[in-house]
Amino acid sequence: MNIQEHFEHLEDLLRLEKEEDLRQYKELIQNLPLAERRKKGVSWYPLVVTKTGFTIGDRAFVTVEKTADFNVSNKFREGQSVQLFTQTAHINNPNRDGVIYTVNKRKMKIVLNSSSLPDWLNQGNLGVDLLFDDRTYREMEKALKIVKTAKKGRIVELRDVLVGQKEPTFEPIVNPVTIPELNLSQNEAVNDIIAAQDIAIIHGPPGTGKTTTLTYAIRQVCKKEATVLVTAPSNSAADLLTERLSNLGLNVIRIGNPSRVDESLIQHTLETRLARHPDYKNVKKIKKEAAEMLRKAIKLSKKSGWQNRTEMKALFKESGEMRNWANQLEENTIDQILASANVVTCTLVGITNKYVEKVKFETVFIDEAAQALEPATWIPILRARRVILAGDPLQLPPTVKCKEAQKGGFGVTMMERGIEFLPSTLLKIQYRMHENIMGFSNQQFYENKLVADLSVRHKILPQANGNHSALEFIDTAGCSFTEVVNPEFKSRYNPDEYKILREHLYQLIENADQENLPSIGIISPYREQVIHIQQDVESDEFLVDYPNLTINTIDGFQGQERDVIYISLVRSNDKGIIGFLTDYRRMNVAMTRAKQKLVIVGDSGTIGSYKFYQKFLDYCDKIGAYRTAWEFMS
Numbered sequence: 001m002n003i004q005e006h007f008e009h010l011e012d013l014l015r016l017e018k019e020e021d022l023r024q025y026k027e028l029i030q031n032l033p034l035a036e037r038r039k040k041g042v043s044w045y046p047l048v049v050t051k052t053g054f055t056i057g058d059r060a061f062v063t064v065e066k067t068a069d070f071n072v073s074n075k076f077r078e079g080q081s082v083q084l085f086t087q088t089a090h091i092n093n094p095n096r097d098g099v100i101y102t103v104n105k106r107k108m109k110i111v112l113n114s115s116s117l118p119d120w121l122n123q124g125n126l127g128v129d130l131l132f133d134d135r136t137y138r139e140m141e142k143a144l145k146i147v148k149t150a151k152k153g154r155i156v157e158l159r160d161v162l163v164g165q166k167e168p169t170f171e172p173i174v175n176p177v178t179i180p181e182l183n184l185s186q187n188e189a190v191n192d193i194i195a196a197q198d199i200a201i202i203h204g205p206p207g208t209g210k211t212t213t214l215t216y217a218i219r220q221v222c223k224k225e226a227t228v229l230v231t232a233p234s235n236s237a238a239d240l241l242t243e244r245l246s247n248l249g250l251n252v253i254r255i256g257n258p259s260r261v262d263e264s265l266i267q268h269t270l271e272t273r274l275a276r277h278p279d280y281k282n283v284k285k286i287k288k289e290a291a292e293m294l295r296k297a298i299k300l301s302k303k304s305g306w307q308n309r310t311e312m313k314a315l316f317k318e319s320g321e322m323r324n325w326a327n328q329l330e331e332n333t334i335d336q337i338l339a340s341a342n343v344v345t346c347t348l349v350g351i352t353n354k355y356v357e358k359v360k361f362e363t364v365f366i367d368e369a370a371q372a373l374e375p376a377t378w379i380p381i382l383r384a385r386r387v388i389l390a391g392d393p394l395q396l397p398p399t400v401k402c403k404e405a406q407k408g409g410f411g412v413t414m415m416e417r418g419i420e421f422l423p424s425t426l427l428k429i430q431y432r433m434h435e436n437i438m439g440f441s442n443q444q445f446y447e448n449k450l451v452a453d454l455s456v457r458h459k460i461l462p463q464a465n466g467n468h469s470a471l472e473f474i475d476t477a478g479c480s481f482t483e484v485v486n487p488e489f490k491s492r493y494n495p496d497e498y499k500i501l502r503e504h505l506y507q508l509i510e511n512a513d514q515e516n517l518p519s520i521g522i523i524s525p526y527r528e529q530v531i532h533i534q535q536d537v538e539s540d541e542f543l544v545d546y547p548n549l550t551i552n553t554i555d556g557f558q559g560q561e562r563d564v565i566y567i568s569l570v571r572s573n574d575k576g577i578i579g580f581l582t583d584y585r586r587m588n589v590a591m592t593r594a595k596q597k598l599v600i601v602g603d604s605g606t607i608g609s610y611k612f613y614q615k616f617l618d619y620c621d622k623i624g625a626y627r628t629a630w631e632f633m634s
Contacts, residue, residue, distance in 0.1 A: 061112065097131060140375035143375060205446055211367070215248055241345050251343070273337045396558050428450055497570065564597045571606050581607060581610075
């Protein structure tokens with residue numbers, strides 16, 4: 001496939017994905033009455049306002065709370081675009097768009113896309129709808145068009161390298177950098193980044209210190225370049241990089257909607273830096289005076305008379321001039337803030353922010369590149385002269401909603417494709433998990449190239465009952481623990497399987513060091529199982545107050561780790577159908593979250609007919625990790 005065909009194919013797949021995303025949105029929200037939207041968990045109604053105010057960046061926020069328990073699945077998540085609305089009759093502009101800042105079962109804080117609160121907030125009949133946000137699609141479409149049609153310039157050279165039409169170039173390393181905090185393969189990665197003229201790829205398997213390596217590499221690059229661009233597909237990944245880089249002493253500016261930035265990092269946002277800049281007080285003062293003049297002018301426009309009209313025109317003119325002056329002062333202040341930054345961090349789409357849309361960079365780092373759709377990856381690349389991709393194509397891929405687009409290869413990322421024909425550096429020492437937890441993943445995905453560091457290689461969870469196994473597979477075969485399907489959401493759960501998991505968990509906690517309780521995560525590929533476990537734990541007197549217990553889907557848990565991880569596989573049926581479990585990259589993520597103990601509960605009779613899981617069962621048998629659910633029947 002030549003360059004033109006490659007990008008035309010990507011454009012077709014992007015169109016299919018956008019159409020499917022919009023179709024799903026309309027099916028869920030746009031074409032349904034409010035009662036149905038509420039039932040599906042994509043609308044909250046009715047609500048009351050419990051708090052209003054303004055963020056540091058002068059955006060209005062509203063905190064709303066349910067007035068009744070809806071008892072439905074909640075599809076709202078932090079960072080999503082929503083619409084606050086009122087059902088009160090005869091209201092002009094009864095909708096206001098915003099972004100969810102925080103949300104739990106009953107409350108939601110929404111940062112509005114404006115600096116003012118709607119005047120109908122206290123008139124009742126309030127609700128919130130999920131919104132279809134097409135901004136990302138528009139930016140991906142624009143980026144693909146620019147890259148496809150480019151005839152000259154640096155982007156043409158990068159494009160040729162990234163699609164395999166041209167070999168990347170590297171400067172010879174005369175005096176390699178050696179950073180004491182990094183191991184041999186990590187230092188090798190840093191030197192490859194420094195030497196790269198076009199692109200460098202850093203392959204970081206679970207626990208190998210990819211983020212640490214990147215941050216030290218970025219610090220090295222900052223010694224030669226004015227400002228480095230650092231991006232990632234998600235806000236959480238961009239936040240992590242912001243925190244780590246700041247901890248290394250770099251001046252980091254986080255670009256993005258403040259409502260999508262972790263609260264602990266607000267001080268790094270451009271809006272906060274601007275609000276705290278000494279010159280900004282003058283900007284606010286001028287804006288306030290301009291607004292007062294505008295108010296007077298509008299008031300005079302309602303009065304007749306030559307003198308009033310003359311004064312009105314003068315006020316309108318002066319108000320406009322003052323606004324322009326304030327805007328110019330604000331732009332100059334922003335330019336100063338950005339010029340002083342060592343690093344600008346943002347999401348892939350965040351670089352299209354109006355404050356940085358004209359800024360060019362020498363280098364762009366793209367972390368978690370194996371989770372980024374290729375069209376999205378091109379957005380920040382357009383702003384730089386060389387590219388550093390980091391991630392692991394053997395962990396979770398990006399989410400693709402359209403089956404046809406998925407079949408066409410839309411889920412194949414730039415990094416996954418590039419690692420096949422471009423030089424890459426593998427990080428080989430992992431610092432997270434016991435070697436038995438790492439072993440199967442290392443064997444199946446990484447050609448046994450990974451080595452557990454001595455600090456974790458044999459580190460086990462202290463238990464009073466003497467069970468020091470780092471890995472356990474608890475087999476429910478023959479127990480008749482049949483999976484159950486939620487008819488509305490088509491997701492599966494297995495309550496009996498959780499009972500076995502819970503019994504093991506009880507025993508683990510009872511036998512753990514009570515002065516130093518381990519952190520515990522319970523994860524599953526199925527959201528319905530997660531919801532079932534969460535509800536059970538809330539009514540469980542023994543578990544509800546456990547100090548560090550997290551329950552989430554595998555996808556929601558990526559990037560995290562705990563001392564102990566339980567995985568509930570859920571699938572148990574006579575036909576041997578395993579659904580999500582056939583995505584072995586998802587299982588690679590799940591199996592590599594634990595530091596000292598991994599417990600997997602599942603039905604060998606259902607999963608065993610698949611080669612991957614048969615190898616896993618053989619591995620468990622070989623290291624003595626196999627147990628049966630009958631041991632935990634009470």
